Amino acid sequence: MSEEEREWIITVDDQHLDQLDQIVAELEKAGLRVESVLYSIGQVTGCTRLAETTKDSATTDPARKRLTVVTGVASVDAVQHYRIQPPDAEIQ
Amino acid sequence: MARYVVTFDTSSPGVLQDDAPELLSSQGFSTETYFPRLGIGVVDSDPEQLQSFSTRCREQNRPMTFTPELTYYAIETAPGAGFEDSAELTWGLQAIGITSAQDRGHTGAGVRVAVLDTGFNADHPDFSSRNVIAESFIQGEGPHDAHGHGTHCIGTACGPWETDAGPGYGVAPEAEIYSGKVLGDDGTGSDTSILAGIDWALQHDCQVISMSLGADVREVHPPYVAAGRRALERGSLIIAAAGNNAQRSTGDPGFVGAPANSPHIMAIAAIDSDLRIADFSARSLPHEGGEIDIAAPGVDIHSSWTGGERYRTISGTSMATPHVSGIAALISGATGARGEQLWQELVSSAVALDDEPVEDVGAGLAKIPDQFEG
Numbered sequence A: 001m002s003e004e005e006r007e008w009i010i011t012v013d014d015q016h017l018d019q020l021d022q023i024v025a026e027l028e029k030a031g032l033r034v035e036s037v038l039y040s041i042g043q044v045t046g047c048t049r050l051a052e053t054t055k056d057s058a059t060t061d062p063a064r065k066r067l068t069v070v071t072g073v074a075s076v077d078a079v080q081h082y083r084i085q086p087p088d089a090e091i092q
Numbered sequence B: 001m002a003r004y005v006v007t008f009d010t011s012s013p014g015v016l017q018d019d020a021p022e023l024l025s026s027q028g029f030s031t032e033t034y035f036p037r038l039g040i041g042v043v044d045s046d047p048e049q050l051q052s053f054s055t056r057c058r059e060q061n062r063p064m065t066f067t068p069e070l071t072y073y074a075i076e077t078a079p080g081a082g083f084e085d086s087a088e089l090t091w092g093l094q095a096i097g098i099t100s101a102q103d104r105g106h107t108g109a110g111v112r113v114a115v116l117d118t119g120f121n122a123d124h125p126d127f128s129s130r131n132v133i134a135e136s137f138i139q140g141e142g143p144h145d146a147h148g149h150g151t152h153c154i155g156t157a158c159g160p161w162e163t164d165a166g167p168g169y170g171v172a173p174e175a176e177i178y179s180g181k182v183l184g185d186d187g188t189g190s191d192t193s194i195l196a197g198i199d200w201a202l203q204h205d206c207q208v209i210s211m212s213l214g215a216d217v218r219e220v221h222p223p224y225v226a227a228g229r230r231a232l233e234r235g236s237l238i239i240a241a242a243g244n245n246a247q248r249s250t251g252d253p254g255f256v257g258a259p260a261n262s263p264h265i266m267a268i269a270a271i272d273s274d275l276r277i278a279d280f281s282a283r284s285l286p287h288e289g290g291e292i293d294i295a296a297p298g299v300d301i302h303s304s305w306t307g308g309e310r311y312r313t314i315s316g317t318s319m320a321t322p323h324v325s326g327i328a329a330l331i332s333g334a335t336g337a338r339g340e341q342l343w344q345e346l347v348s349s350a351v352a353l354d355d356e357p358v359e360d361v362g363a364g365l366a367k368i369p370d371q372f373e374g
Helices: A014-029 A062-068 B013-026 B047-059 B091-095 B098-104 B149-158 B191-203 B222-233 B317-335 B339-348
Strands: A005-012 A033-038 A043-049 A073-078 A081-083 B002-007 B040-045 B065-068 B112-117 B132-136 B176-181 B188-190 B208-211 B237-241 B266-271 B294-297 B301-304 B311-314
Touching (some): A005 A014, A005 A062, A005 B222, A014 A033, A014 A073, A043 A062, A043 B191, A043 B222, A073 B222, B013 B040, B040 B047, B091 B294, B112 B317, B149 B176, B208 B317, B222 B339, B237 B317, B237 B339, B266 B317, B317 B339
Parallel strands (some): B112 B176, B112 B208, B208 B237
Antiparallel strands (some): A005 A073, A033 A043, B002 B040
16 A cells, blocks of 8 residues: 555445455446455455545545445445554563 | 273162172272262273273163263462463463363364464474464565564464473464464554455364454454454354453553454453453453453463574463464364354353453353363
């Protein structure tokens, strides 16, 4: 993901799990740069470009709406990040 | 040779007082530990001898059953009356009842355990005979563990019962190890890498997916609801650390973070060697899925490390989680249980910890069952 992009996880609903490839194509048309298609859990990860003039939060980002309205999409969520303690920490 | 409890389940006084002890002594068993009022005796024998004795008894219309003798321990929950590492076993393995598995040869053989973490130190001497499948989901980094956390967790879940350099420290020593590097060498990761790791584990039909990671976020993160549910439907149980954001000594009980706070993912708390909740171990959140499901040893846990350091002792709900994952592997290996059913078997074989609230320890201390039904 570049600095001007936002990363998303798109969850496909149960009814459309067997149409994952078609949905990926629709998501690409809606502006998603696909990173991976996770067939076993019915999810797609990818990035959209942030609008040049505004810095919306994930919830107000217009890209999210465009992805959400694709048929078969159950939810569109901004990627969260995780961190564990450094190796010499006592509590990990 | 081992000790067995022999039972003549009848109410007939003649059988209890005369026939049964006669049968026992004619087989060469001592009747010193035969209790006529109960129709129960304890003998030294082996399974073959007992099997033929059992057949003889049935032929003579005096049926009996036999079972290995159990050892009972006083249950100590008072402070200072707890476990400690011995030369043979870490305190954690003792507390979860590893001897039950050792006596019966339940090793997790045939069970695939995915550990999604910082990778694995494939050079570790304790794993030279193990076939570890390792994959990296971190761009620009291979599957090697430069941090140590991943190797430590894999050690607890799937490490050896015996080593030439310290106590045995692994729960399921013959489980097949799938190491998915979803956290980079700097210890960071994202949903992208973690979900890719889960997907990979499902592709390999791993019965257990162990995730000693989380974010201190109260809200349920929707992708893990779907991923957890779909994993369960495919017979994979995801087991995750509750989080270390508590500081109970100052009155802060913390809260279960994501992804453990998700409804279809088990959340694991940490207890110490006195079987008390660890200072850092996060408490249940009120929403569905935010509960602590079970607790396991998570303070001063000795296990494998990386970078030429053979072992390290550290604490965390990260350490409690692979204890549960290892127990899950043993249960699945012995009974074939998977998914939701495996979750239930873990919970029902837990030992309640009466001195601790359910919000902190869930069903209690995760324990290897004495008897496996399956």
